Amino acid sequence: MTESPALNGSPIRTRATVIENRADGGGGFCLTLAVSGWPGALPGQFVMLSAGPRTAVERWDPLLPRPMAIYRGHQPGSAGESTEIQVLYKATGAGTRLLAEALPGQLVRVVGPLGVGFPSPSSGQRVCLVGGGTGTASLYEWAVRCARKQPVSVLLGARRAQELIGLEDFEALDVDLRCATEDGSLGTAGRVTALLEPLLADVKPEEMSLYVCGPTPMMRACSERASRAGIRCIVSLENNMACGFGVCLGCAVPLTEGGFSLVCKAGPIYDAREVDWAGLP
Ligand SMILES: Cc1cc2nc3c(=O)[nH]c(=O)nc-3n(C[C@H](O)[C@H](O)[C@H](O)COP(=O)(O)OP(=O)(O)OC[C@H]3O[C@@H](n4cnc5c(N)ncnc54)[C@H](O)[C@@H]3O)c2cc1C
Ligand code: FES
Structure with a gap:
């Protein structure tokens, strides 16, 4: 697995208050949450969010965050x-459509x-x-930090202009x-x-x-093209997840060296050469 700097804080499990849940017109939403005891995060890390807001009646459908x-x-x-x-997301399925209904003041369960x-x-x-669709969201903070130290090119792709989330940022x-x-x-x-x-x-591999x-x-x-050019390629996988912390085995990804890796624990960041792309749907 690729190396990564030590994390300051351990993950927390809490209920966060919705501050804003703004639609951007292209099916995307920007959700701002107030989180108590937030330990901070590294660029590339993620949270598990409950699919819908917690209202007067505790709701567990859908069960999985x-x-x-x-x-x-x-x-x-x-x-x-x-x-x-803040989280940028697209309302694509049942869970994210419910999340899109969360109103300011409501509570959303967060683990991360x-x-x-x-x-x-x-x-x-x-x-x-290189960001495609909602994958762009994972790269933003990394772009901010890298741009302080070295030249950065950002390539964003989507089906249509409206689906380029985070473009203004x-x-x-x-x-x-x-x-x-x-x-x-x-x-x-x-x-x-x-x-x-x-x-x-246009560049040498190093x-x-x-x-x-x-x-x-x-x-x-992208991984195939980088491999042909001899350029190091790091990917952030977006597999379906059920628990987010290594218990359900639902996020396993096949590795080129054989066996599987749990994307939620060892990932979601991998050197592209580690991933057995032929084994992914
Ligand atoms: C690390 C990471 C970061 C991500 N970041 C973003 C982001 O910033 N913005 C964004 O829009 N999207 C992001 N995604 C993708 C996002 O999680 C999915 O689009 C979202 O889960 C879809 O949920 P849904 O309810 O809309 O879709 P649905 O299709 O209704 O539900 C998908 C969910 O159902 C459950 N599920 C489905 N099949 C199975 C199964 N076989 N076994 C167990 N559970 C199953 C899982 O919980 C899965 O997450 C990220 C994914 C990962 C892994
Ligand atoms: S999501 Fe459950 S083990 Fe990774």
Whole structure:
């Protein structure tokens, strides 16, 4: 497994108060939660969120929480005060549609931070971040931190312009930002790999680290291209999860060396060469 810096705080299990749950018009939502006792998080870590708000009557349907990247709020909170953390998500299935109904003042169960953070690039390397769909959310804080130290290219892809979540936040960063949309409504028409190929062709292997988060076919395609170019590629997997902390075995991913790894504990961050892509759906 890839190395990652030590985490300051242990995960907490708590009920967080919804501060805001704003729709962005493209089916995406930005949820801001006030969390007491927040220990802070590393870029790349995630939380498990209960699917719907807790109202006067405790509801357990759907039973399983949903994993969500921490978009903002990586600093630990001060003692006795609550910290605001943000999650960007898309209402795609039953759980996230319920989450989209959460109103300010309601309570949402939170467990986290979970998983490991992104490993650092070598000093002086160009960093290239590739985000597809909601995978973009996992990369934002990492882009912020990398951009303080080295040149960063951010390649974002989605089906259409409205689905490029977090775009305004990336535009505000000092990074080389390029977008691709499949319908051509913003940036290059086509897939995000069309933006990646010329970048990979232009660097020596030791000059770049690539970080990718998005749908599995996109991560597989980026991993293949990076492998051909000899460039280190780190992926953040978005497998379905049921518990989030290594108990249910529901998130296991096959490894090239044989056996399986639990994405919620050993991941979600992996060196792309560790993952047996042929064994993933
Ligand atoms: C580390 C990580 C970070 C993520 N970050 C984000 C993010 O920032 N924003 C975002 O929009 N999405 C993110 N996702 C994806 C997000 O978790 C899914 O889109 C979400 O779980 C879908 O939930 P749903 O209720 O809408 O869909 P549904 O299809 O209704 O439910 C999916 C959920 O059902 C359960 N489930 C389904 N099949 C099984 C099964 N076979 N066994 C056990 N349980 C099952 C699981 O709990 C699964 O998570 C992330 C995923 C991971 C792993
Ligand atoms: S989600 Fe349960 S073991 Fe990983």
